Amino acid sequence: MSGSSNIIAMKKVVQQLRLEASINRVKVSQAAADLQQFCLQNAHQDPLLTGMSSSTNPFRPQKVCSFL
Amino acid sequence: MCDQTFMAITFGPCDNCSTTSPLMNIYIKNEPTNYCSFCVEMMACQGLLKGETLASLKNESESLKKKLEEERAKLHDVELHQVAEKIEVVSALSIKTRRVLKGHGNKVLCMDWCKDKRRLVSSSQDGKVIVWDGFTLNKEHAVPMPCTWVMACAYAPSGCAIACGGLDNKCSVYPLSLDKNENLAAKKKSVAMHTNYLSGCTFTNSDMQILTSSGDGTCALWDVESGQLLQSFHGHTADVLSLDLAPSETGNTFVSGGCDKKANVWDMRSGQNVQSFETHESDINCCRLYDLRADREVAVYQKDSIIFGVSSLDFSLSGRLLFGGYNDYTINIWDVLKGNRVSMLFGHENRVSTVKVSPDGTSVCSASWDNTLRVSRALGMPWLLVLYSLT
Numbered sequence: 541m542s543g544s545s546n547i548i549a550m551k552k553v554v555q556q557l558r559l560e561a562s563i564n565r566v567k568v569s570q571a572a573a574d575l576q577q578f579c580l581q582n583a584h585q586d587p588l589l590t591g592m593s594s595s596t597n598p599f600r601p602q603k604v605c606s607f608l
Numbered sequence: 609m610c611d612q613t614f615m616a617i618t619f620g621p622c623d624n625c626s627t628t629s630p631l632m633n634i635y636i637k638n639e640p641t642n643y644c645s646f647c648v649e650m651m652a653c654q655g656l657l658k659g660e661t662l663a664s665l666k667n668e669s670e671s672l673k674k675k676l677e678e679e680r681a682k683l684h685d686v687e688l689h690q691v692a693e694k695i696e697v698v699s700a701l702s703i704k705t706r707r708v709l710k711g712h713g714n715k716v717l718c719m720d721w722c723k724d725k726r727r728l729v730s731s732s733q734d735g736k737v738i739v740w741d742g743f744t745l746n747k748e749h750a751v752p753m754p755c756t757w758v759m760a761c762a763y764a765p766s767g768c769a770i771a772c773g774g775l776d777n778k779c780s781v782y783p784l785s786l787d788k789n790e791n792l793a794a795k796k797k798s799v800a801m802h803t804n805y806l807s808g809c810t811f812t813n814s815d816m817q818i819l820t821s822s823g824d825g826t827c828a829l830w831d832v833e834s835g836q837l838l839q840s841f842h843g844h845t846a847d848v849l850s851l852d853l854a855p856s857e858t859g860n861t862f863v864s865g866g867c868d869k870k871a872n873v874w875d876m877r878s879g880q881n882v883q884s885f886e887t888h889e890s891d892i893n894c895c896r897l898y899d900l901r902a903d904r905e906v907a908v909y910q911k912d913s914i915i916f917g918v919s920s921l922d923f924s925l926s927g928r929l930l931f932g933g934y935n936d937y938t939i940n941i942w943d944v945l946k947g948n949r950v951s952m953l954f955g956h957e958n959r960v961s962t963v964k965v966s967p968d969g970t971s972v973c974s975a976s977w978d979n980t981l982r983v984s985r986a987l988g989m990p991w992l993l994v995l996y997s998l999t
Contacts, residue, residue, distance in 0.1 A: 546662060547662055547665070550662060550665040550666060550669065551665060553665075553669050554665050554668050554669045554672065556843075556881060556884075557669055557672035557673060557676065558672060559880070559882075560676060560882075560883065560884065561672055561675055561676050561679065563882070563883070563903065565679065565680070565683050565901070565902060565903045566683065566899075566901040566902050567683045567685055567902065568683055568684050568685055568686055568687075568688070568899070568902045568904065568906055569685050569686045569691065570901075570902075571899040571901050571902040571906065572686065572687075572688045572691040572692070572899075572906060573691060574901075575688065575899070575906075575927070575944075575945065576691060576692055576695065576945055578926075578927060579926050579927050579928040579944065579945055580695065581926075582925065582926035582927065582928075583926045583928055585925060585926065585969070586924050586925045586926035586928060586929075586969055587925070587968070587969050587970040587985075587986060588701070588703060588924045588925070588929060588965070588969060588970070588971075588972065588985075588986045589698065589701075589924055589925075589926060589928055589929055589986070590986075591701075591702060591986040591987050
């Protein structure tokens with residue numbers, strides 16, 4: 541039993557590796573440049589990065605109102 | 609061929625040759641079948657092409673692994689942080705905790721945001737799943753689960769249902785009703801069935817399908833309405849602890865991370881494992897960034913002073929910030945491009961179990977073993993707030 545299951549397992553591993561070896565890859569410099577461009581393009585729309593003004597922040601601490 | 613001894617759970621007619629004998633339960637193309645040991649041996653040898661033996665397959669796998677490493681190394685011409693040297697440093701962040709959600713009786717294990725950006729669902733070791741309104745701190749629904757350690761919960765894209773599961777090995781969907789008095793537990797629908805604990809669940813782009821990951825080493829895609837298994841994903845050799853869908857609406861891939869130290873990328877339609885990344889060493893106390901098109905690790909986020917593991921992480925909306933929840937009770941915020949730590953969030957009194965950024969990117973919520981959740985937000989001009997409180 542162990543002999544045949546080893547063979548089946550090894551076949552799977554070899555098939556998987558063949559698949560992975562055949563994919564198209566891009567250079568890291570290219571990939572890094574694209575990552576950087578995406579981050580910079582979307583940076584102004586990222587509230588955690590740029591902060592938001594207090595008036596539009598629904599989570600701001602509640603101010604107490606008093607009647608004069 | 610020597611037939612070795614094995615433990616047989618079934619005895620009966622073989623599905624292939626019909627002789628009555630002890631049977632092995634095996635899976636052929638995801639279908640469970642029972643073959644006698646002789647048929648299993650015959651089938652294994654038929655699968656081999658001419659001249660293939662165990663030894664030749666082993667050799668081929670070794671040479672393929674080497675070739676993969678060479679191909680990946682060829683493309684490693686520069687480091688991500690080198691490319692990012694010319695861009696501006698992230699300006700000082702003023703992210704502070706704005707809300708603390710108290711109410712769980714025990715460790716909060718998982719949370720998820722609703723697409724309306726204000727509601728959250730959280731699940732806890734005490735077996736309760738609570739739906740909160742993040743702005744008012746109102747608990748809108750509380751669902752008792754039949755098991756403790758509810759390790760996964762998710763909000764449906766429509767906001768009309770939640771899914772959760774844990775030690776019960778199932779993922780159940782609860783439709784949320786507007787009627788507060790209605791007993792949600794009665795409307796429970798069991799969707800997923802695994803053979804070990806449920807570690808993660810998420811709805812795909814619609815309310816109709818759920819993707820789950822389990823301690824049994826597999827991930828699976830289910831149809832909510834019928835509870836049918838649409839696709840299963842085999843490949844991890846240990847418990848799968850987390851999963852995440854690709855962000856694009858037309859995307860059909862997801863990534864899963866497991867105790868075998870691998871991160872696998874899967875095609876949802878075919879069930880195929882398309883890419884695999886394995887550079888983590890032992891328990892994870894650093895975060896690694898893998899680029900899918902370059903097919904390799906491009907950045908590592910770690911510091912010598914950080915000795916505790918990361919349990920959960922999420923990106924900010926632009927992808928520039930990486931929030932990591934650590935077992936030393938803090939959240940470290942990393943600059944994704946430059947690789948340095950930008951800031952830290954304190955406040956939790958026990959491990960951080962889950963960190964998630966809200967759908968509109970304005971807040972980050974962290975769930976912790978200290979029984980609370982904290983919602984944190986950035987401020988543009990902190991000194992103006994001080995003025996308000998003085999007047």
